[in-house]
Amino acid sequence: MNDEIKKTSEIPPEQLSLKSRFQFKCHKGVKCFTDCCRGIDIMLTPYDILTMRKKLDLTSEEFLAVFTQPQILEKADMPVVTLKLLDDDRKSCPFVEDGEGCVIYEDRPTTCRYYPLGVGSLSYSGEQGKKDEFFFTVKEAHCLGFEEDHEWTVADWRQDQGVNLRDEVNDGWLELMVRKKSLPSNMKLSEESKKMFFMICYNIDKFREFVFKSSFLTRYEIAAGKIEEIKADDIKLLQFGFEWLKATFFQAAKEGFTIKQ
Numbered sequence: 452m453n454d455e456i457k458k459t460s461e462i463p464p465e466q467l468s469l470k471s472r473f474q475f476k477c478h479k480g481v482k483c484f485t486d487c488c489r490g491i492d493i494m495l496t497p498y499d500i501l502t503m504r505k506k507l508d509l510t511s512e513e514f515l516a517v518f519t520q521p522q523i524l525e526k527a528d529m530p531v532v533t534l535k536l537l538d539d540d541r542k543s544c545p546f547v548e549d550g551e552g553c554v555i556y557e558d559r560p561t562t563c564r565y566y567p568l569g570v571g572s573l574s575y576s577g578e579q580g581k582k583d584e585f586f587f588t589v590k591e592a593h594c595l596g597f598e599e600d601h602e603w604t605v606a607d608w609r610q611d612q613g614v615n616l617r618d619e620v621n622d623g624w625l626e627l628m629v630r631k632k633s634l635p636s637n638m639k640l641s642e643e644s645k646k647m648f649f650m651i652c653y654n655i656d657k658f659r660e661f662v663f664k665s666s667f668l669t670r671y672e673i674a675a676g677k678i679e680e681i682k683a684d685d686i687k688l689l690q691f692g693f694e695w696l697k698a699t700f701f702q703a704a705k706e707g708f709t710i711k712q
């Protein structure tokens with residue numbers, strides 16, 4: 452997850468691998484239960500939005516309007532969305548209930564799943580498909596979970612928290628941001644391009660409309676099987692969108708997007 456926007460009071464410099472061990476346990480019995488669900492910045496990934504709006508039975512547009520705040524990720528100069536907190540004394544997450552915890556636990560965002568781990572990337576490894584990432588623990592003063600007697604490897608924690616599939620789906624989104632960040636700072640995306648990025652990554656219903664109700668499919672040679680696949684499945688549609696953005700912004704998509712003659 453993005454480490455730039457996450458509020459951290461202490462990030463030890465130690466870089467962890469999948470095999471590294473750390474001591475931690477979070478449960479309803481800890482004194483700090485739900486403290487971490489207040490006053491936080493939680494960046495939402497495209498996959499988070501797919502699952503959360505489904506859980507809440509909202510369109511992606513409704514979900515964005517009610518639960519999110521648009522932001523610009525400074526270093527990449529790309530639009531992102533964060534969870535909109537309540538306007539109460541503690542700036543609570545809208546999904547936290549005292550004593551109960553997270554009311555959307557099964558569909559909680561990726562950042563909440565990773566916590567107390569953060570993810571960083573050493574470099575962009577381009578088309579080789581290698582992920583040059585590392586992990587670190589985010590030790591916040593109020594979090595007593597580190598005093599609990601339970602040890603994990605990073606790999607076990609990821610498995611337990613169900614982040615593997617999420618990371619797989621979100622990879623295309625992260626790659627777009629890392630590619631953009633690695634461009635010289637004078638190479639800017641137009642406002643129109645940023646709007647397109649926002650729609651594809653965060654407003655899947657609007658993107659579906661764009662693909663199936665505009666002239667999009669008459670402009671590109673796209674296999675009939677692919678059209679059926681993206682029609683039936685939001686995740687496939689999202690990944691198709693990432694590839695199209697890569698082709699359009701960076702001429703670097705795995706799939707061809709040949710314009711019809």
Ligand code: SF4
Nearest residue numbers: 477483485487594596
């Ligand atoms: S602050 Fe730490 S231990 Fe306390 S509820 Fe949050 S994650 Fe769990």
Ligand code: SF4
Nearest residue numbers: 488544546547553563
């Ligand atoms: S989504 Fe759930 S886990 Fe995440 S901050 Fe809100 S209440 Fe806590």
